[in-house]
Amino acid sequence: MKVIFPTVCAALAGLSTLASAQNVTELGFSYSSILYVEPDVMHEEGNLYGIQARFVNYSDIIAAIEVDYAFGYMDYDGSGTIENIPDSLFEARALFGPRLFQSSYSDLHAYVGIGQRYLSDDSSGMRSSTGAYGYSRQQYYWYIPIGINLRQSLGRGVSVSLRAEYDYFLMGRNFSGIDEVCGGDAGDFRQSSGEGFRVSANIAFPIARGGRSMIVEPYYRTWEIDDSETRLLSTPNCNGISAYYYEPHNTSDEAGVALRFVF
Template sequence: MKTIQHNRGIILAVIFTVFLSSPLFAQDKPERCVRFKDGTTIRGTILEMNADVIRIETQSGITVAHPFDSIDYFCDDYIKNSQLPAPEIKRVPKVVLPRHTWEIRPELSYIKYEEPEIMKEDGFMYGIGAAYTYHNKVMARLDGRYSYGKVDYKNSGTLNNIEDYMVELRMIVGYDFPLPSGLSYVTTYFGFGYRYLNDDSSGMVSSTGARGYERESNYYYSPIGVTTYTSLGNGWSYGVTVEYDIFWKGKQKSHLSDVGPGYDDIENDQEYGDGFRASLKIEKQVRYVSFFIEPFFRYWSIKRSDIERDSAGRAWVEPKNKSTEIGLSLAMCF
């Protein structure tokens, strides 16, 4: 018990010392030696230390994060008090994923929607996303994005500058698997997602005289995927994500009443389809924040819907379709 109290006293004393040596009190931060309960010993500059995490920049330039409660003792202070020999320092420290991460993510993308041999729309979307991620062996992430743009319609006629906007919400959970190198993780995950797309050409007329109308697309799906993280040193890292989307249900609402009297609004249910997405993230840690660039690819393929009839007995169907989105995200994490 005396040893535990002694170690806790050393840790509290060092916390006070690190606080006094922070930028508020000094310009230069001395290197510290920290021993963890798993036997890892790291020497470097302490960038951050609080009740949740200790973040250290090692002598080789790698930024390492550990849960605060995994600290065994601070070597320099322990040696001074106990006269024990200095422990061996491992040159390849274990990287720990940050426990709490908030993310703000502007993005630009090109999107193309096609109903084969019938029509297509394409254009650019401008968006903003935000996410919160938790890591502690178990991973949990909440993610949302909104994007807006204008697309051009083409079939036998054309109609340009149709306003589109999209909202997507996702919740995933998974597990982090550290790799033997100590510098990489593989995370598998599964979750639930909702995607809403509004395509509004109401009040517009195509080059052939056809009147436009508002369309609403709803997808309910489950993402299942793998994402990686690898530290490159000097605050740099990269990761790859590959995901398959299980399509549960789709609902398409066509506001045909926008065309004129005698037309009813129609809802078509879609039962079959799937999706795929992939991305490459390159990240740079700068003290307490990080920045990353992430090119991405998102794809959906949806089968033909069921048939619905309006009040006049006319049959309406949503044709099989596919959509492809290619873009780039620029984000800040803290």
């Protein structure tokens, strides 16, 4: 959480700046299905329920703060199976970029920014169907989102927006509580290679006078991260005095839908 705190502070600082520019505020909920896979090792899948906040200023330069939090339960399949593992996912992003095109009915923006993604997966105290012990895991990604957003007015306050984004992976860290099972050292693995993509489409339509409207947004997000560094850790209860460990190549796919209200 010490790593997340500076990102949140930066986001809050950005909000005060945007507020003076009469930004649009979107608040709402999300539901998604997520699949995490370490090929030939394990996979987890489950559903997440979340809240979303968007603070956006549309002008010649787009500026936005996006904050998501979701919570749910995952089912593990690897060294046996474990059901209902608590998971939480937090993401904070700051975006800005120029308008590339504008007409009476549409506008096109490009954007770049900075993002942080934090995932907590905690099977501490659980045992799989084959007797394997679970442990806690925290995952951090830092990345640069690079994207394009097209918004088209359909008249009578209704609009459709399409977004496509590439996420340039800067670095990641995985904290694995293998010491909970093996004793000795906890795992702290650095990742330096990977990439992400995301696409979304939303429709906004008025629900009340005074500019109030609602957005329905289906979305898809994916990550592919390569093997982490390898570290020699003391694991006296599992592999003798010490053993080499790493966070293996993995993919994460999330498909969901959001419902947000515009103020």
